[in-house]
Amino acid sequence: MSGELSPIDKAKFVAAKRAADYVEDGMRVGLGTGSTAAWLVRCLGEQVREGGLRFQGVPTSTRTADLAREVGIEVISLDEAKWLDLTIDGADEFDGALNLIKGGGGALLQEKIVATASDQMVVIADIGKEVEHLGAFPLPVEVIPFGWQTTQALVEETLVSMDVLGRQSTLRMNGDRPFVTDEGNHILDLHLQRIGNPRQLSLVINQMPGVVENGLFIDICDAVVIGYGDGRVELRDINEGTVEQDRLDFLESDNLFTDLAD
Numbered sequence: 001m002s003g004e005l006s007p008i009d010k011a012k013f014v015a016a017k018r019a020a021d022y023v024e025d026g027m028r029v030g031l032g033t034g035s036t037a038a039w040l041v042r043c044l045g046e047q048v049r050e051g052g053l054r055f056q057g058v059p060t061s062t063r064t065a066d067l068a069r070e071v072g073i074e075v076i077s078l079d080e081a082k083w084l085d086l087t088i089d090g091a092d093e094f095d096g097a098l099n100l101i102k103g104g105g106g107a108l109l110q111e112k113i114v115a116t117a118s119d120q121m122v123v124i125a126d127i128g129k130e131v132e133h134l135g136a137f138p139l140p141v142e143v144i145p146f147g148w149q150t151t152q153a154l155v156e157e158t159l160v161s162m163d164v165l166g167r168q169s170t171l172r173m174n175g176d177r178p179f180v181t182d183e184g185n186h187i188l189d190l191h192l193q194r195i196g197n198p199r200q201l202s203l204v205i206n207q208m209p210g211v212v213e214n215g216l217f218i219d220i221c222d223a224v225v226i227g228y229g230d231g232r233v234e235l236r237d238i239n240e241g242t243v244e245q246d247r248l249d250f251l252e253s254d255n256l257f258t259d260l261a262d
């Protein structure tokens with residue numbers, strides 16, 4: 001069964017599986033969105049059903065909420081939880097300071113709110129997500145639909161004075177219609193190629209009327225679990241650097257491979 005998985009899917013799976021070990025009985029845990037986070041939700045669901053794990057999950061999208069319920073995880077809202085022990089989520093890029101670009105799946109707003117309301121954020125990612133400088137992945141910016149083209153023009157104008165290489169942006173589409181987030185907003189993808197000062201860029205973008213939030217996660221992530229296509233996992237901590245290298249066995253979780261996430 002595991003032979004049907006691509007190396008990237010294997011990498012995502014082993015990262016998710018290792019990160020599931022962070023979840024302990026009684027915790028309140030933010031559950032991320034995307035294909036890697038979906039693996040995590042499946043791994044946790046298996047531990048709930050077969051290992052007796054008891055925790056409450058706060059999903060970061062309707063997609064994740066549906067999957068979490070399907071696999072047997074108790075789902076509560078962030079307002080019910082108020083504060084979380086831990087959030088585990090994927091990322092589109094991470095750099096050496098564990099700053100991130102997120103929002104490729106369109107859930108950046110809930111993801112940032114949930115991660116910020118957590119004692120700890122652990123990112124799960126395949127090794128292909130590691131970058132020296134953020135920005136090759138288009139930066140998602142969530143904007144309200146009212147006047148979005150004016151907001152887009154303002155954002156592009158502001159980029160002229162920012163330390164970035166590219167300045168084009170595109171409205172994310174879903175077929176022939178604009179993509180709509182869980183909050184009813186649209187997403188502009190900024191094609192910046194290289195972001196020289198992510199912290200400054202994040203602050204400037206978020207000051208604009210019409211912008212709800214951007215996909216730069218600065219000083220939010222505490223650790224990254226990096227997966228490799230051959231089953232290796234590496235645990236990198238914000239303070240201590242690489243603290244663990246291991247190799248996970250695919251076969252022991254073959255039943256999870258029957259249904260690829262996303």
Ligand SMILES: O=C(CO)[C@H](O)[C@H](O)COP(=O)(O)O
Pocket residue numbers: 032033034035036037089090091092101102103104105106107108111262
């Ligand atoms: O930020 C996200 C969704 O908004 C995802 O975590 C990010 O896009 C990574 O996705 P995947 O695990 O599918 O590669």
